[in-house]
Structures are given as C-alpha cells and as structure tokens.
Amino acid sequence: MLAQADALLRAGRFQEAQGAFRQALAQDPPSLDARLGLSQACLGAGDVALATAWLSDACRLAPRRPEPLVRLAELLLGQQQFAQALPLYQRLYHDIGARDRATLLHYGFCLEQVGEVEEAIVLYREAVGREPGFVEAQVDLAGVLWRVGDYQGALAHAQAAVALAPDHPYAVRILGTALLNLGRLDEAETVLRRALVLKPDLALAQVDLAFTLLLAGRMPEGWDWYEKRWNDTARLQRPVYWRAGYEWQGPQQPLAGRSILVYGEQGLGDQVQFARYLPLLQALGATVLAALRPELLPLVERSFPGVRGVTATSDVQADLHVALLDLPQRLRTTLDSIPSPAPYLHPPAERLAHWQHRLSAWPQRLRVGLAWAGFAAHVNDRNRSLPLSLFRPLLESQQVQCFSLQKSAAGAYRDMAPAPGRLLDLTAEWTDCSDSAAMLRQLDLVITVDSAVAHLAGAVGTPVWLLLPPNPDFRWLLDRADSPWYRGMRLFRRNFGESRQDQVARVLQALQDRLAA
Incomplete structure (x- = not known):
C-alpha cells in the first residue's frame, strides 16, 4: 500500500495519495513512512495545518530521527513560525548532533528572528568555520554582525561572500548594506545598483538603495526607491482593503471633492513624523481619513481639524487610498520642501x-x-x-x-x-x-x-x-x-x-x- 501511495504522490494525485497513506497507516499504525507521506500529500493539497499535524506526530513517534524533525522545522520556517521552529533546530543541533550546512544556517536564522542575535552569530561562525566557501553563511554572518556594532566584521564577511561569488545578488547586496552602515554612501550606491542589475526585483537591495539616497539627502530619487519596500512582502503587508487601482498617485490625480484613506505603517514614530502630510492632502481638496495607531488618532484629529480617524478594516470606504510613508514620494518632497518643521501636533x-x-x-x-x-x-x-x-x-x-x-x-x-x-x-x-x-x-x-x-x-x-x-x-x-x-x-x-x-x-x-x- 505504501508503494501505491508513493506512486499517487509522485503523480500529483494528492487527495488519492492521502487516502492510500491512511490505509497504509491503518495496516501499520507505527509507520513513520506513512506519516511522512501523509504530510507531503497534505502539503500538495494545500493543507498546511494537517501536514504540520502529521509531521508533529512523526516527531513524537521517532524523536531521535532527523528526517521528521528537519521536515517539520523547514515547514514552520517557511511559514515564518520562527519561535515554533526554534526548539526543533535546538533538538537537531544539541540532541542529535546535526552539523550540516542547512541546520546551522536555519538554526541561526531562527535565533536571529526571535532576537537571539549573539547566539545566531555563533551558529553562522560555525558554518563559516566548517566551510569557508559557504557563500550563504558568509552572507548571513555579514547581515547580522552590524546589528551588534561590528561594522568592520560585517564588511569583511560581505567582501568574502562577493569574492566567492561575484555575481551572487544577495552577496552583492549585503556588501552594499555593509558599506551603507559604514556611511560609505557612494560605494554603497554603486554596489547596490549592481545587485539590482543581477536581480532587478531584489526588494532588500531596492530598499537599501532608497536608504542610501535618502541618507545622502537625494530625496526625490530616494523616495521613488523607498516606495518599492512594498515588494518585500515577507516584511510588509498592504492592508486588507488595498486595491491597486485605488492607490493615489500624486497631484496629477485630482483630489478635490474626493475622499482619501491614508493608512499608517511601521512604528509609532514613523506615523508621528509623517502625519504632517495630512493637511497637505486637505489643501488639495480631499476629505482625509486616517487609519493610524489608535493611541495617536485623537491627537491627530485635534491637530488637523477635518481629518477623521478610522479603524483599519475592510469596511472602510473611500475613493482613494495611499500609504502614509508614500506621501513624500507622491508630493515630491525635497530637503528644502519638508512640510511643517514647526510644531504641528497640538494637545488639547x-x-x-x-x-x-x-x-x-x-x-x-x-x-x-x-x-x-x-x-x-x-x-x-x-x-x-x-x-x-x-x-x-x-x-x-x-x-x-x-x-x-x-x-x-x-x-x-x-x-x-x-x-x-x-x-x-x-x-x-x-x-x-x-x-x-x-x-x-x-x-x-x-x-x-x-x-x-x-x-x-x-x-x-x-x-x-x-x-x-x-x-x-x-x-x-x-x-x-x-x-x-x-x-x-x-x-x-x-x-x-x-x-x-x-x-x-x-x-x-x-x-x-x-x-x-
């Protein structure tokens, strides 16, 4: 029965494969292979939750077998469930003694994502020490060292990565990031533009180029690149009500007599800084709705009469919408045209x-x-x-x-x-x-x-x-x-x-x- 189930799985007949694996499991309840096969069939059918459940059961059945642990850890990692994947990598590393490149890199990545940066560095260093030619380990180590203030170390490992793989877009990008963090903006710009030649849709390089240009005060081009942060869908998500055709593109799209929903993003400080743009939309004739942090809305409504705070849900109705931090780009802000440097928020x-x-x-x-x-x-x-x-x-x-x-x-x-x-x-x-x-x-x-x-x-x-x-x-x-x-x-x-x-x-x-x- 397992052979038949495997054949169905290879043929992409996932629902039938699930039935066959269940029959195999009924015939042999302790079967690890049936559980692993069921998890693959469930994944093929798009049922991630059930696949996770079967892999968890396989890990319970064979706690010292690497394969189910690796599969479950990688599945959770792919779902960005880092805190759940972390104990699995800890078991692989500490209990089973796994030291393969994937375990070291993924374990380090999980540690990094949950804030254990120093421990992540230890894993990345071990990966580089075991295999100096491991480009991805050099990239990840360079990408984390600057977070603990080791800017020169980050640069050295980024340079090592590029020396190993000159046309590796992620290696070239991390070199640009290292130069950016050192304030070497001209060099950073050159390197990041090369990364984007190698991989034009590399969102991390697009955003780092934006940061480089904005740090240099080159705002119009910097804001244009900064808008591309939305390409990094793993880090930034549009609100549920977002529709491409309703995104306001700038003053060439008249606002007089229309309503526009400005949706906040990122941290409270970002929303405070860029709230100054709301009255500029009012000056263009718009009725402004602001979906910002709840604790900020009363102050914004008090400071900008006519701006109405709303809860960011799919029920919000407006003619147009725009991201708060895209307003500098839409309004072509330069160093000399930053609005409202004087006090613009007024408590009651x-x-x-x-x-x-x-x-x-x-x-x-x-x-x-x-x-x-x-x-x-x-x-x-x-x-x-x-x-x-x-x-x-x-x-x-x-x-x-x-x-x-x-x-x-x-x-x-x-x-x-x-x-x-x-x-x-x-x-x-x-x-x-x-x-x-x-x-x-x-x-x-x-x-x-x-x-x-x-x-x-x-x-x-x-x-x-x-x-x-x-x-x-x-x-x-x-x-x-x-x-x-x-x-x-x-x-x-x-x-x-x-x-x-x-x-x-x-x-x-x-x-x-x-x-x-």
Missing part, C-alpha cells in the same frame, strides 16, 4: 493644563525627559539603545529633575536603580498620545535615543537632544547636527569607534554648558 488645552499643574512642583529645576531605550525588536536596537547607568551624573544633578519617558518594558532599570525621586515615572498616567504630548510640552528638554519619543517631542516643539548610533536611520542624514524634520532638535552622533560612554559624556557636557550659561 485641558491636557496641557493638567500636565502643567502636574509638573509645577519643580519650578526651580530644569525639567528633562529621558528615553534611553527603543523598541527591543527593532533591527538596529542594539546599536541605538543605551544603558541607563551612563546617565547617572544627570540623575544625580541637583539642578535637574529627570522624568522617565519609557512607556514599554525597554525602560526597565536593568543596569541601575535610580535614587528615589531622581527619575520620576509618570507614564502610567498616559492614556494616549495626547497625554504624552501634553507632558512633553511641559518639559524644558528631552534627551532621547532614536525612538517614538524623539518624534513626538519634536512634533510638539519641545527641544530634543537626539543620540544617534554610528549608522543612523535614513531620516537623520549624515554630517549635520540639526534636522530638517524638526526645528529645535540637536543631533549627537556617535562616531565609528567612539564608545557609548564618550557619546553620553558629550551630551552631559553640553547640558552643563547650558546650565552654566
């Missing part, structure tokens, strides 16, 4: 009054808000977040009253516990962004890493001192201490090779200079 008067009263107990001290960590899952978080202990002199200053602006678990006091009263945390009193914006307005200064706090403080007009990693996000450009996006923002860039301690020391010295003035 009653919230401002509440927070003015709430913070009135420290009239003689400089009121400084502090955010030292960003969203931990962000790809560049290890380079941008800072230990709270570096700010100890600030927390101990009698001329300053510090307020924590860390709303998430990233703000846990992992490396030091501030003395009572030296770092006040009022974030539990925030109900939405109107509260946080109103509190930020009452501060004299915000010192922050690159996070949503920086954008919200800048958007309400509070002075911001922003600490940037050596490889900043595209919006912060290079080689300047101010930002065209926010008036009153001062950038403190960490140079390559400079320690975090030295970067923070420069910030603290600037604060001392301000206090002494």
Whole structure:
C-alpha cells in the first residue's frame, strides 16, 4: 500500500495519495513512512495545518530521527513560525548532533528572528568555520554582525561572500548594506545598483538603495526607491482593503471633492513624523481619513481639524487610498520642501493644563525627559539603545529633575536603580498620545535615543537632544547636527569607534554648558 501511495504522490494525485497513506497507516499504525507521506500529500493539497499535524506526530513517534524533525522545522520556517521552529533546530543541533550546512544556517536564522542575535552569530561562525566557501553563511554572518556594532566584521564577511561569488545578488547586496552602515554612501550606491542589475526585483537591495539616497539627502530619487519596500512582502503587508487601482498617485490625480484613506505603517514614530502630510492632502481638496495607531488618532484629529480617524478594516470606504510613508514620494518632497518643521501636533488645552499643574512642583529645576531605550525588536536596537547607568551624573544633578519617558518594558532599570525621586515615572498616567504630548510640552528638554519619543517631542516643539548610533536611520542624514524634520532638535552622533560612554559624556557636557550659561 505504501508503494501505491508513493506512486499517487509522485503523480500529483494528492487527495488519492492521502487516502492510500491512511490505509497504509491503518495496516501499520507505527509507520513513520506513512506519516511522512501523509504530510507531503497534505502539503500538495494545500493543507498546511494537517501536514504540520502529521509531521508533529512523526516527531513524537521517532524523536531521535532527523528526517521528521528537519521536515517539520523547514515547514514552520517557511511559514515564518520562527519561535515554533526554534526548539526543533535546538533538538537537531544539541540532541542529535546535526552539523550540516542547512541546520546551522536555519538554526541561526531562527535565533536571529526571535532576537537571539549573539547566539545566531555563533551558529553562522560555525558554518563559516566548517566551510569557508559557504557563500550563504558568509552572507548571513555579514547581515547580522552590524546589528551588534561590528561594522568592520560585517564588511569583511560581505567582501568574502562577493569574492566567492561575484555575481551572487544577495552577496552583492549585503556588501552594499555593509558599506551603507559604514556611511560609505557612494560605494554603497554603486554596489547596490549592481545587485539590482543581477536581480532587478531584489526588494532588500531596492530598499537599501532608497536608504542610501535618502541618507545622502537625494530625496526625490530616494523616495521613488523607498516606495518599492512594498515588494518585500515577507516584511510588509498592504492592508486588507488595498486595491491597486485605488492607490493615489500624486497631484496629477485630482483630489478635490474626493475622499482619501491614508493608512499608517511601521512604528509609532514613523506615523508621528509623517502625519504632517495630512493637511497637505486637505489643501488639495480631499476629505482625509486616517487609519493610524489608535493611541495617536485623537491627537491627530485635534491637530488637523477635518481629518477623521478610522479603524483599519475592510469596511472602510473611500475613493482613494495611499500609504502614509508614500506621501513624500507622491508630493515630491525635497530637503528644502519638508512640510511643517514647526510644531504641528497640538494637545488639547485641558491636557496641557493638567500636565502643567502636574509638573509645577519643580519650578526651580530644569525639567528633562529621558528615553534611553527603543523598541527591543527593532533591527538596529542594539546599536541605538543605551544603558541607563551612563546617565547617572544627570540623575544625580541637583539642578535637574529627570522624568522617565519609557512607556514599554525597554525602560526597565536593568543596569541601575535610580535614587528615589531622581527619575520620576509618570507614564502610567498616559492614556494616549495626547497625554504624552501634553507632558512633553511641559518639559524644558528631552534627551532621547532614536525612538517614538524623539518624534513626538519634536512634533510638539519641545527641544530634543537626539543620540544617534554610528549608522543612523535614513531620516537623520549624515554630517549635520540639526534636522530638517524638526526645528529645535540637536543631533549627537556617535562616531565609528567612539564608545557609548564618550557619546553620553558629550551630551552631559553640553547640558552643563547650558546650565552654566
């Protein structure tokens, strides 16, 4: 019966094959081959859930056999269920002793996806050590080293990958990424364009080229390439109501008398930064609907009268729609035409009054808000977040009253516990962004890493001192201490090779200079 089932499977007759494998299983209940065959037949028929169930049963039946573990792990990996695939690769590696190239690479990839970057590096290094000519391992190692600040190591392994396979588009792309992260923009552009000659639809190279151009201030072309981020469907998904024919293409497509739905994407900081574009659509005659983060919508509606916040569901009705971060491209934004560098988000008067009263107990001290960590899952978080202990002199200053602006678990006091009263945390009193914006307005200064706090403080007009990693996000450009996006923002860039301690020391010295003035 197994032979007949296998023949049906090879012939692509998946439903019949399932029946035959079930008969084989009835004749031999402990059969591992029948379970593996059933899983393949289910996959062929498009039933991923049932295939997963049969492979799980095969792993239960033969816990030390590599084949069912490998098949189940690869199936879960293909479904981007990294947390579920990870323990299977751990069993393959630690219990069974698998050291083949696929296990090392896939195990490392799962670790990387769940945030265990240092452990992933160990696996990739082992793969390269066992087989230096393994191009994909060199590529993956180069692609992760920069995340822990080893920019030169990333470059070296990217160069090794290209030396092994000069026409490998992913190797060429990762070399471009390494150069981008080192700020070598001209070289990065050349290499990334070559990657796109080799593989024109390589979305990662398209986006990296966009970042390269935008960092260089070449906005019109940069925004054009940035729109291609939607080609990376593994990382970014259009909303359920998206239809190609309804996507607004720019002012050449009249908006007068029409409704347009602007759908948010990515992080809260992105939505705060680019919300400034909503009134430009109103000026073109549109009725604007905004599907943004729920906690941001009340502040946006208050700041831009006539903009209506909506829930992003398939029931939303509008004549046209457009992605929020595509508006700079549609409106042909340049460095000289960035809209609303002045405060453009305005908290309600009653919230401002509440927070003015709430913070009135420290009239003689400089009121400084502090955010030292960003969203931990962000790809560049290890380079941008800072230990709270570096700010100890600030927390101990009698001329300053510090307020924590860390709303998430990233703000846990992992490396030091501030003395009572030296770092006040009022974030539990925030109900939405109107509260946080109103509190930020009452501060004299915000010192922050690159996070949503920086954008919200800048958007309400509070002075911001922003600490940037050596490889900043595209919006912060290079080689300047101010930002065209926010008036009153001062950038403190960490140079390559400079320690975090030295970067923070420069910030603290600037604060001392301000206090002494």
